[in-house]
Amino acid sequence: xxxxxxxxxxxxxxxxxxxxxxxxxxxxxxxxxxxxxxxxxxxxxxxxxxxxxxxxxxxxxxxxxxxxxxxxxxx
Amino acid sequence: xxxxxxxxxxxxxxxxxxxxxxxxxxxxxxxxxxxxxxxxxxxxxxxxxxxxxxxxxxxxxxxxxxxxxxxxxxxxxxxxxxxxxxxxxxxxxxxxxxxxxxxxxxxxxxxxxxxxxxxxxxxxxxxxxxxxxxxxxxxxxxxxxxxxxxxxxxxxxxxxxxxxxxxxxxxxxxxxxxxxxxxxxxxxxxxxxxxxxxxxxxxxxxxxxxxxxxxxxxxxxxxxxxxxxxxxxxxxxxxxxxxxxxxxxxxxxxxxxxxxxxxxxxxxxxxxxxxxxxxxxxxxxxxxxxxxxxxxxxxxxxxxxxxxxxxxxxxxxxxxxxxxxxxxxxxxxxxxxxxxxxxxxxxxxxxxxxxxxxxxxxxxxxxxxxxxxxxxxxxxxxxxxxxxxxxxxxxxxxxxxxxxxxxxxxxxxxxxxxxxxxxxxxxxxxxxxxxxxxxxxxxxxxxxxxxxxxxxxxxxxxxxxxxxxxxxxxxxxxxxxxxxxxxxxxxxxxxxxxxx
Numbered sequence: 359x360x361x362x363x364x365x366x367x368x369x370x371x372x373x374x375x376x377x378x379x380x381x382x383x384x385x386x387x388x389x390x391x392x393x394x395x396x397x398x399x400x401x402x403x404x405x406x407x408x409x410x411x412x413x414x415x416x417x418x419x420x421x422x423x424x425x426x427x428x429x430x431x432x433x
Numbered sequence: 434x435x436x437x438x439x440x441x442x443x444x445x446x447x448x449x450x451x452x453x454x455x456x457x458x459x460x461x462x463x464x465x466x467x468x469x470x471x472x473x474x475x476x477x478x479x480x481x482x483x484x485x486x487x488x489x490x491x492x493x494x495x496x497x498x499x500x501x502x503x504x505x506x507x508x509x510x511x512x513x514x515x516x517x518x519x520x521x522x523x524x525x526x527x528x529x530x531x532x533x534x535x536x537x538x539x540x541x542x543x544x545x546x547x548x549x550x551x552x553x554x555x556x557x558x559x560x561x562x563x564x565x566x567x568x569x570x571x572x573x574x575x576x577x578x579x580x581x582x583x584x585x586x587x588x589x590x591x592x593x594x595x596x597x598x599x600x601x602x603x604x605x606x607x608x609x610x611x612x613x614x615x616x617x618x619x620x621x622x623x624x625x626x627x628x629x630x631x632x633x634x635x636x637x638x639x640x641x642x643x644x645x646x647x648x649x650x651x652x653x654x655x656x657x658x659x660x661x662x663x664x665x666x667x668x669x670x671x672x673x674x675x676x677x678x679x680x681x682x683x684x685x686x687x688x689x690x691x692x693x694x695x696x697x698x699x700x701x702x703x704x705x706x707x708x709x710x711x712x713x714x715x716x717x718x719x720x721x722x723x724x725x726x727x728x729x730x731x732x733x734x735x736x737x738x739x740x741x742x743x744x745x746x747x748x749x750x751x752x753x754x755x756x757x758x759x760x761x762x763x764x765x766x767x768x769x770x771x772x773x774x775x776x777x778x779x780x781x782x783x784x785x786x787x788x789x790x791x792x793x794x795x796x797x798x799x800x801x802x803x804x805x806x807x808x809x810x811x812x813x814x815x816x817x818x819x820x821x822x823x824x825x826x827x828x829x830x831x832x833x834x835x836x837x838x839x840x841x842x843x844x845x846x847x848x849x850x851x852x853x854x855x856x857x858x859x860x861x862x863x864x865x866x867x868x869x870x871x872x873x874x875x876x877x878x879x880x881x882x883x884x885x886x887x888x889x890x891x892x893x894x895x896x897x898x899x900x901x902x903x904x905x906x907x908x909x910x911x912x913x914x915x916x917x918x919x920x921x922x923x924x925x926x927x928x929x930x931x932x933x
Contacts, residue, residue: 382656388900389659392660408690412691
């Protein structure tokens with residue numbers, strides 16, 4: 359989780375990713391960020407986020423994204 | 434003889450009054466409504482004494498914004514699209530260059546406009562879009578308009594940090610639309626999915642064919658470009674059959690495998706441009722949708738958007754580039770070498786009615802880019818030097834090589850690395866900076882020396898620069914490396930970032 363927070367902090371140092379649950383709803387992350395996050399996650403965690411998982415619910419909070427990564431790592 | 438693009442609107446509104454012209458998720462306008470609103474808005478501007486001058490249209494991207502553009506033209510003026518997505522500082526610089534006496538806004542932009550407008554008269558679209566029509570006045574204005582009058586100004590990146598306003602006349606636009614519609618074979622059944630913001634000239638590809646031919650344009654919500662499956666669902670829901678998109682929007686769908694899940698089943702035509710389409714991604718599209726026509730579209734804002742096209746008719750090797758192809762009708766394109774002689778490899782230069790009027794209130798930068806044709810010493814003839822290098826292949830098609838300067842294409846936008854550096858260098862405590870572009874990762878990174886911390890600088894840039902110009906990473910160095918002749922070692926820094 360810490361590594362993920364680090365990736366997110368690189369994009370928006372001013373956001374509290376530990377508590378924020380409206381990253382998409384409040385337009386904190388935009389399409390540029392999503393592209394960066396997906397590529398960083400692929401590189402660092404050795405998982406591929408498939409298109410069907412690219413939905414707002416999985417990106418609204420760091421926790422949701424971490425749950426997704428964990429799920430993909432198990433598969 | 435056709436003198437203004439308003440003639441398209443007049444005839445289509447007469448022919449297809451009840452057909453939807455532009456729509457988004459919430460609203461739509463028929464051609465009749467579009468014209469009526471244009472006449473109302475145009476009358477309101479005219480009644481306020483606004484004529485033959487720029488009108489800033491600062492609205493959110495909706496069908497109403499198109500009606501506002503047309504209203505500005507009805508008043509004999511030229512429109513300048515401004516959008517909340519642009520950083521405040523950039524909008525301020527545009528207003529300083531433009532000095533508009535009139536601004537049109539909507540409820541969502543009203544507050545922002547108040548801060549910027551100064552002495553300019555502010556018109557709220559909802560209030561003027563059904564005001565009474567002054568037919569006589571509008572007719573007399575139309576009678577005086579000629580095809581070399583400006584239709585719009587689009588602002589592009591400038592290396593000094595000051596945006597350049599490209600002024601484009603009706604003739605350039607009409608010739609472009611006529612050629613473009615012919616090449617693409619659009620018709621009344623064409624349904625566009627509009628991707629690009631209206632302040633970006635790629636949006637002309639949807640707007641004007643729609644008005645000329647009676648097509649329909651559906652505005653795709655911006656947020657969908659983060660979520661490919663939902664984006665494709667949207668395209669299918671609205672039966673969108675034509676896309677003229679920047680490459681990065683298309684590769685966003687293909688790179689994440691969305692084409693295999695649920696392909697956009699109504700698509701017939703995919704026009705792409707703004708940057709090079711990576712062959713691997715192109716193949717994914719071709720494989721998923723083999724019957725679609727794929728057309729590469731190329732041209733800078735300074736020559737009215739698109740001046741060349743190539744309909745993909747064969748396969749390419751992974752490291753090959755899809756050609757830029759051949760010029761539109763009534764456009765001449767040639768390559769000039771370092772000695773300004775015509776060559777098979779060199780800078781792409783253009784002549785014809787596509788060459789725009791130049792940069793608004795900026796004679797210096799205009800005369801640097803719009804120059805006398807070096808191949809013609811007999812009479813005055815302006816050409817536009819694109820700064821793009823290309824070569825002619827064995828089939829006679831032009832193939833893009835690279836930029837001449839430090840300009841790059843990132844996420845479909847033209848970015849001057851120098852503009853990023855100029856902005857950073859203006860920050861107190863920054864000694865020097867160098868922005869590099871990493872082609873493989875398609876990202877910009879910045880190196881600098883000076884006092885501010887990395888995070889501080891990044892926050893500053895986010896406030897000041899358009900989103901697509903903000904570097905993904907910022908690196909503070911004690912000293913920027915130099916080449917043997919004393920210049921910042923841009924290549925070395927690029928290599929450093931690629932190895933990160």
